[in-house]
Amino acid sequence: MHVIALSEATADMVDLVGGKAAGLGELIRRGERVPEGFCVTAEAHRLGVIPQAEIVAAYERLGAGPVAVRSSATAEDLPDASFAGQQDTVLNVTGTTELLAAIGKCWDSLHSARATAYRDAREIDHSTVRMAVVVQRMVTPAVAGVLFTANPLTGRRDEMAVDAAPGLGTAVVDGAATVDHYVLDGVARDAEGCLTPAHLAELRATGEWVQGHFGSPQDVEWAIDGDGVLWLLQSRPITSLFPLPPETGKPLPRVYLEFGHVQGMLQPVTPMGMSTLRSQISAMLASLGVRVEIIDIGGRLYGDLTDLARSRSSRKRLVKLLAVDFGPRAQAVMQHVLADPRFAVTTVSAERGAAQGAASLRTAGRAVVGILRALARPDAARIRMFQAVEQMRVRSAAPADLRTAADRLRFLEARDADDDSADAIMWPIVTGMLAAALPASLLKGVATPDEIHTVLGGMPHNVTIEMDLALWRLAQNAGDHRQLLLDTAPDELAARYLRGTLPDVGMAGFLDAYGHRGVAEVDLGVPRWAEDPTPVFAALANYLRVTDPRQGPDQRFQRAAATAEAALDELVRRARRRRPVRGTMAGFLLRRARSLAGLREAGKFAGLYPLRETRRQLLLIGADLHAAGLLEQPDDIMFLTLDEAHASVHDSVDHRATIASRRAVHRRELRRRTVPVALLSDGTDVEAALPVAPAVDGTLTGVGASAGRVTGPARVVHDPATAHVEPGEVLVAATTDPGWTPLFLTAGALVTETGAIMAHGPTVAREYGIPAVICVPDATRTISTGQLVTVDGAAGTVTVH
Known part of the structure; x- marks a missing residue:
């Protein structure tokens, strides 16, 4: 099958017609107004010969007038890879000679440098990708643009955003012209620019229908012709949105603060890691008298701070408490949240705050004793702490008589913390x-x-x-x-x-x-x-x-x-x-x-001993499940929860389909370079709502975390596993944890996008005497490897020369 009518393309034909054609076919079959056309399939591309006779016949059925020729690769317009602008589109093509040449150009664009780099970045195998081509009757627009059914700047799912300009839509998608920008939030306003209120209302209604049909927020290209008729030219998933917080059944709105960067970790957590970390972090906070539920959003650890924000007693100290581990970016977003009337004090939260206060009082006695002992005799407190760490190392080892997966699972499920050891470690810290x-x-x-x-x-x-x-x-x-x-x-x-x-x-x-x-x-x-x-x-x-x-x-x-x-x-x-x-x-x-x-x-160093043993036992259980045909490979067990592993061990439940799906999501999230500091339950990235201080003369502003001033070439690092850092280079990273610190030994300075002054990275930087500036938004994208930069730890600035 080399050429098919666009109306015949369906969602399950992506491997044949590509993402763009599949999306358009769905719109046509659901009654949306889409320019008539046909698709030269990926099978023709696989064979490597343009099927001229079939194309000419299909073109003549369209009336042989001007057409738009668009790439529709099989790895395009997917939930995690839009390929926006990576492959070619040719407009106003007239005649068979031009049409065949345009199709050839689209085929060639599959192997362009930009498309190849895009696939490399997303770990898409080049050999598996084919190019289909969409040919549609050309619409001559009076105005055209792009509709986002969720606001891509703020993340809000109850807002839509529209960019529009007179003439062809390429002026909008290519960024070649000044566009009119509209935010559609359901509030009627007088429209200015190239779109009327009626146009905007029709776009909003269309966006709601399209999103409802595809089941996810969409990026829709559209055009309005001289007769005022709205045409849809493309619909694909918005791939940049951070996932929505899950439904909790609790009063809305809710606010969630990202906890992972406290441990220098912005990459997604595996499901097994998430299932243990959520309970551990909640328990640790509870020991300090703070009740916070840890939520999995996009594989990241977020704490639900809603009740604390709405509690009269907690909100007074909330921003100050964030200074130690979370830093100024978290403080800024929480100040913004506390000023929002939707997070005013409520009676229910006040009662919860009182309950937390009682828990805090119970903790206070132990805290006072532990802190006073450490202040009075710091050397003795330090000795006791390292003795407790050694005891934790010894106790973490599994008994030698574990033989079966069931034995190992019982050992893991029965483990608990030793309060005396926890106190000996916690209070000196x-x-x-x-x-x-x-x-x-x-x-x-x-x-x-x-x-x-x-x-x-x-x-x-x-x-x-x-x-x-x-x-x-x-x-x-x-x-x-x-x-x-x-x-x-x-x-x-x-x-x-x-x-x-x-x-x-x-x-x-x-x-x-x-x-x-x-x-x-x-x-x-x-x-x-x-x-x-x-x-x-x-x-x-x-x-x-x-x-x-x-x-x-x-x-x-x-x-x-x-x-x-x-x-x-x-x-x-x-x-x-x-x-x-x-x-x-x-x-x-x-x-x-x-x-x-x-x-x-x-404290973290000690906690890694039981984690190591837990991982070892889980991998042994995974090996048994693999041998039983329930896992594709032993480490697949890390994409289950402990309860799911229990079901596999005791009831032979096969989770392989679930694991494959979770691995795909995890791979996609590993590619995400930015993670919101705080989210609202409607998907709003709170930091995006804050005013941004303009950069002056190439100077980026952050927070000084270690004294000193150094000028040197930048080295942007996303993965420390193979990083090559020359002596004196300025290490630029999204975040760091103790696993990154060996790189500090050769770096001349440190720049990070997140962090707090007392967090791991700045602490180690101070102890080596290298300047550090943290909380520099978008540092890893603004700065390029090799650029000369000056890091001023006192002023909290990074100057790009």
């Missing part, structure tokens, strides 16, 4: 964070934030710093293996290590201590370094490129520590002269911070 955070208000007008950041640099007792320095020592001892580690690809080194064919470079000792770590390490579904040490070998190669001993991380850390101690002494002397009482208090807290704040990483 909380004390250190408070001791680091409180002096800023005590020293207001006496010390700048930059000076306080300096005092908090080079902090001892940080397990992540100790890990990075251990890897540095491994690099220093590479000896005869130095060139091997530099010249061999990290993934090949990892494979050789796991096969046992790599010379002894000291990796076994490092992984014995730190192999339970990794990027996005709180997700059970992500391999640990012990399973795949590729990122460790990549970092090792970066260290071996450092030739100046003064740039070695050991010396950088020692300099940062010495600078911090000297700055602390000077700051305390100055503060005591100007404000004796406050100066004394601030000095005491800062000294306690230097003794305890470095422990911040230890």
Whole structure:
């Protein structure tokens, strides 16, 4: 079948007619006004010969007048890949010679540089893609444009957006002309520009019908001819929208804050990781007297803060509480939410707030004891904490008598937390964070934030710093293996290590201590370094490129520590002269911070031991289910929940179809580069509603998180596993977690899109004495690798030269 009428194309014929033709065929068969036409199928493209006779016959049936010739690839207009503008469209084609040439041009555009790059970015196999071509009678529009049935800028599903311009719609989609922009929110307004109120009403009604038919928000190209008739030229899914929060049955609207970036993780969490993390985070917050439900939105961890926002007691301190771990972007969006009358205090929330207050009082006694003990005897508190960490490591190991999948599952389902160990670990960390955070208000007008950041640099007792320095020592001892580690690809080194064919470079000792770590390490579904040490070998190669001993991380850390101690002494002397009482208090807290704040990483480090064992047992269960024919591969179990795994183990339930669907969604979400800081239940990206400060002279504004000023070439990194960072380069990333920190040892400065001053990345940056600016919106897209940039940690700016 080489040529078919457009009206014959259906949604299940994408492999034959491509996404565009399938969508148009659906619209025609449902009665929408679509220009008549035909489709040259992907089968003709597969054969590689244009079926001239069939095309000419179909063209003559159209009347042989002007036509539009549009690409319709089989990997186009899909739910996760629109291919907008990636392949060619030729308008006002007249005559068979021009028509055949236009079809050939569309075929050729399948292999254009931009289309190839687009497929590469979405991991679409080039060999599987074919090109169908749509030929339609040409509409001569008086006005044309694009209708989005959900607002693509704010994410709101109850708003539509229209861009329109006189003449051909290419002026709109190509960005070649000034367009009129309309937001349709159901409120009647006098229309200005090229569309009348009647036009807008008809577009809104059409959009509601089209979205209802396809079951998802649509990007619709349209044209209105000289007689005022509306024609639909294309309808495809809007692929950029972040998924809607799930229905909860609770009063609307609701507000959700993204929690994953606190752990330096914006990638989607696997379903098994999500099922454990949701309960763990809720339990951790409950231990602090805060009740927050964790919601899965787009595979990310969002906390439902609605009740806290509507509670009179909680809302007063909510914005301040977000400063420590969530940072200024989260604070800004929450201030906006609290000013919204829809989130005013309610009686129900007040009652819930009272209940939370009671829980907080129960927690307060333990907190007071733990914090006072740590303040009074920080060294003893630190010793107790590391003893508790070691106990957690030992207790996390599974008993040796687990034989069957059912045994392993019972072990996992029966695990619980030890409250005494949790207290021994939690309160010294909380004390250190408070001791680091409180002096800023005590020293207001006496010390700048930059000076306080300096005092908090080079902090001892940080397990992540100790890990990075251990890897540095491994690099220093590479000896005869130095060139091997530099010249061999990290993934090949990892494979050789796991096969046992790599010379002894000291990796076994490092992984014995730190192999339970990794990027996005709180997700059970992500391999640990012990399973795949590729990122460790990549970092090792970066260290071996450092030739100046003064740039070695050991010396950088020692300099940062010495600078911090000297700055602390000077700051305390100055503060005591100007404000004796406050100066004394601030000095005491800062000294306690230097003794305890470095422990911040230890809680997560300890929690990774039981996670490692849980993952190991799950993979063994997965192997059994794979052997029983219930899983395609053992690690498919990470795309189930614990309850679903239970059903497979005990009732032989086959979840393979579910797993395949979830893996596809997970792959799609892995490609998403931006994740909203906060969402409303209607899909609104709250940050999109905030005013944006204009950039001046190439200067990007964020928040200074580590002192210093450095100029160097940028290195934009999305995946640390194979990142090559030359000494002195400025590391630019969406976010970072402890798995990224080995890259800091060679970086000259750090720039991130998210974060908080006390989060992992800035903390480690301070301790190495490298400047850091966080919360720079769209940094990874605004800055390109190789561009010269200046990072000013005091001013909180990044200047692109």
